[in-house]
C-alpha cells in the first residue's frame with residue numbers, strides 16, 4: 302500500500318482550544334511578539350519544539366508505575382543504564398535531568414578559557430554552555446549545509462576539509478573536542494552520514510582530539526543513513542546506532558527528543574577517565590549517580606522509549622510526515638529548506654520576506670504571522686537566536702534566517718499537518734503585508750527566550 306499510516310492508535314486525547322485571529326493578535330501583543338512568552342493554551346498547534354512534547358506509549362505509562370524511587374541503586378536506573386549501553390556501547394552512563402545538564406557537566410570539566418569546541422553546528426544551549434565556560438564554539442558545516450533550498454542527502458555533515466585546515470592552522474592542543482550534532486538541529490534537522498562520522502573520527506584520532514556525539518535525534522539520523530547510504534540498507538537501526546557511537550568517546554543526549562520522554566537526558570562515556578569528575582559535579586548539581594536529576598519513573602520511561610524509537614515503522618512514518626509537509630508547501634512555492642529534515646520543517650525567512658532586512662528579524666516576523674493567521678506556534682532560528690552585536694551595537698546577522706516548525710512525536714495527525722500547510726500557504730500569499738520587528742528588551746545570553754519586541 303502507498304499510504305503510510307500513523308503506527309499507533311490513540312487512547313487518550315487532549316483538547317485543542319480554538320480562538321480567533323483577533324484574540325491571537327492581542328495575545329501576541331501581550332507576549333511582546335515573542336512566541337516563548339505566549340500561554341500555551343492560546344496556541345492551537347504547538348510546533349515550538351519536539352522536545353519533551355512527545356506522546357508517551359502505553360508501555361511507557363505502564364513503566365511509570367514500575368518506577369522505583371529508591372535514592373540509590375534503583376532497578377529503574379539499571380534498566381536505563383542497560384538501554385543506553387545497548388545503543389551506545391559506552392560503559393559509563395550518567396543520568397541528568399535534560400541534555401543541557403549533561404553539557405554543563407561535560408563542558409565545566411573540558412571547557413574554559415582558550416579552549417575551542419568544533420562542531421557541524423552547535424545547538425543554541427550547547428553553544429551557550431560552551432561560551433559560559435569561557436571557551437569558544439566553532440561551527441564547520443559542509444558547504445551544501447549553507448544552501449537552504451538546494452537538496453543534498455547529508456547536509457548535516459561537518460566540513461572535514463575545514464576541520465583539517467583548522468587543525469593545521471591552529472594546532473590541536475586547544476581543541477577540547479569535536480561535537481557532531483545528529484541530526485543537525487540548527488542547520489535544518491539535516492542528517493550526518495556514517496562516512497562523515499567515520500572520517501571525522503579518523504581525523505580526531507590522528508590528532509588526539511576527543512569526538513563526542515550530540516545524540517538527541519540519533520534514531521532519526523540512523524534512519525536517514527539506512528535510506529541514503531546504500532551499504533546500510535539492510536542494517537537495523539540498532540546496528541547503525543551502534544556503529545555511529547563506536548566512533549565517539551562520549552555523547553550527550555536529551556531524552557526529551559528521540560526517547561519520547563517528557564524530561565530526561567544522559568551523558569555516556571567510553572572511558573572511566575572523566576567519569577569520576579563528571580559524577581562529582583553530578584552529585585552537587587543533579588543528584589546521586591543512579592538517578593541524576595530524574596525520578597525512577599522517568600528512568601523507566603526513557604529506557605522503554607529508547608527502544609521504541611528504533612522501530613522502523615515508526616521512523617518511516619516520522620520521516621515521511623515531515624517530508625509530506627515540506628513537499629506540500631514547496632509545491633505552493635513557499636521557500637523551505639530542502640530536503641526535509643528529520644524532526645522539523647524549516648522555512649527560509651530570507652526568501653519568504655525579502656523586503657524585511659535582517660536587523661528587523663524576518664524570521665520572527667514570520668513566526669508572529671503564522672501565530673496570528675492560524676494559531677500555530679513555531680520558533681525563529683536566525684538573527685534573533687544567533688545574531689551578535691559589533692562594537693557599535695550594529696547587528697551581525699546570523700548566516701541563515703530560518704523558522705522552524707518542529708513536529709512533536711506521535712502527537713498530531715495528518716489533518717493537523719494539512720491545516721499547518723494551509724496556514725503557511727495563506728501567509729505566503731499575504732507576505733507583502735508583513736512588517737519587521739524591533740527589540741525593546743533583551744538578555745545578554747539566549748535572548749530569544751525572553752526578548753520583548755515590537756512591530757515596526
Ligand code: F0G
Pocket residue numbers: 349350351352399400401402424426427482486515517554555556557565566707
Ligand atoms: N542538543 C540539541 C541538538 C538540541 O536540539 C537540544 C534541545 C539540546 C542539545 C538540549 O537538550 O533541551 O534537553 O536541554 N533542543 C530543543 C529544541 C530545546 O527545541 O530543539 P535539552
